[in-house]
Amino acid sequence: MQLLRRSIYVLFFMSSSLLLNASVEPSVSIRSQKGQSFSLRLKDMNNETHHIKLIDKKGYVFLNEQIEDQNEYVKLFNLKNLPTGNYRLEIESDYKIILQDINVFKQQLTVDFTSKREFYKPTIRYAAPHLDLNMIYFGDGTINLVIRDENNQIAFKENLNKKGSINKRFDTSILSAGNYFVEIETNQYTIEQEFSIKSDNKISNDKRKKTGKNRKATSVGQKHQRNYIDESIKSKIKWQQSQRN
Numbered sequence: 001m002q003l004l005r006r007s008i009y010v011l012f013f014m015s016s017s018l019l020l021n022a023s024v025e026p027s028v029s030i031r032s033q034k035g036q037s038f039s040l041r042l043k044d045m046n047n048e049t050h051h052i053k054l055i056d057k058k059g060y061v062f063l064n065e066q067i068e069d070q071n072e073y074v075k076l077f078n079l080k081n082l083p084t085g086n087y088r089l090e091i092e093s094d095y096k097i098i099l100q101d102i103n104v105f106k107q108q109l110t111v112d113f114t115s116k117r118e119f120y121k122p123t124i125r126y127a128a129p130h131l132d133l134n135m136i137y138f139g140d141g142t143i144n145l146v147i148r149d150e151n152n153q154i155a156f157k158e159n160l161n162k163k164g165s166i167n168k169r170f171d172t173s174i175l176s177a178g179n180y181f182v183e184i185e186t187n188q189y190t191i192e193q194e195f196s197i198k199s200d201n202k203i204s205n206d207k208r209k210k211t212g213k214n215r216k217a218t219s220v221g222q223k224h225q226r227n228y229i230d231e232s233i234k235s236k237i238k239w240q241q242s243q244r245n
Contacts, residue, residue, distance in 0.1 A: 028091060030100055036080045036109045038102060042073040042091070053090040054079075054102075062087070079104050096120055097189050122184050126195035129173040131182070135166045141187035150179040172197055 029041040042050065047069050054063035054077075062082065067073050079087075084104050091098040101115035122135035137143060143166070147156040155175060160166065172180075177199040184191045 028098055030089065030111055032109050032111045033076060035078070035107070036082075036104055037076055037078045038109055038111060039074070039076050040089075040091075042067075043071075045071050045073060047071060048094055051090075051092040053092075055088045055090060057086055079109060092121075094121075099188065117188060119188055122191055124182050124184075124191075124193045124195075126172075128197065129171055131170040131172055131195065133166070133168040133170075133182075133184075135184070136164065137166060137186065138163050139186055139188050144183075144185040146183045146185075148181045148183070149175075150181075155180065 027043045029039075029043075031039045033039050040052070045067070050067045050073070052063065052065045052067065053061055055061050063077070079102075082104055084106055087102045087104060089100040089102055091100075097119045099115075099117045099119075101112040103110045103112060119139070120136060122133060125132045131147075133145070143160040143162070145156075145158045145160060145168075146154060147170070148154055156170065175197055177197050179194060179196050182193050182195065
């Protein structure tokens with residue numbers, strides 16, 4: 001009974017935190033425009049950092065833009081120079097990831113509103129010697145959790161087949177001092193965060209931004225650069241296509 005009460009309390013606490021975070025999230029409007037264009041409008045951004053990416057099915061990133069110190073963002077994107085096909089627009093804030101499918105044809109562009117997905121990002125905190133992971137996930141598939149060192153060597157790996165509230169605590173006292181990376185991969189998104197273990201056990205916590213600054217994984221092949229929109233390809237991430245019934 002005591003364990004059940006504790007589990008309910010943890011779930012309530014996480015749900016309340018997510019609701020509070022959601023209250024500061026911006027409103028998002030995506031509309032198809034004339035030709036092969038679409039407009040994106042973000043309101044009530046509260047001067048928080050947001051990341052916008054446009055990705056094809058092979059994982060190429062055709063647009064990688066970071067927005068800072070703004071309360072409202074409006075922009076028209078013309079994709080006429082892109083090959084026809086299916087693309088995914090990804091909008092990431094501090095607490096949430098929004099995914100929207102966009103289809104580019106020869107003469108027009110369509111936005112598939114039925115494909116819109118929203119996910120709360122996992123919370124990863126390091127306070128020596130403990131690394132805590134808290135997340136709520138109701139998607140399909142396995143959650144892959146990996147901790148690597150700065151040389152890309154795996155220090156810990158676990159596959160989680162669980163839905164709902166997930167709470168994990170790891171003891172890092174057996175690890176050597178240095179920089180480490182936590183990667184959480186689902187069939188919808190991949191989140192990576194860096195933390196540092198100091199020899200004097202001082203707390204260090206640094207969220208990695210999902211931009212061209214990300215480290216290169218050895219398992220991902222290098223891709224040629226293209227310059228179809230505003231920016232050249234800066235990184236490659238895996239295409240996680242949503243699984244639908």
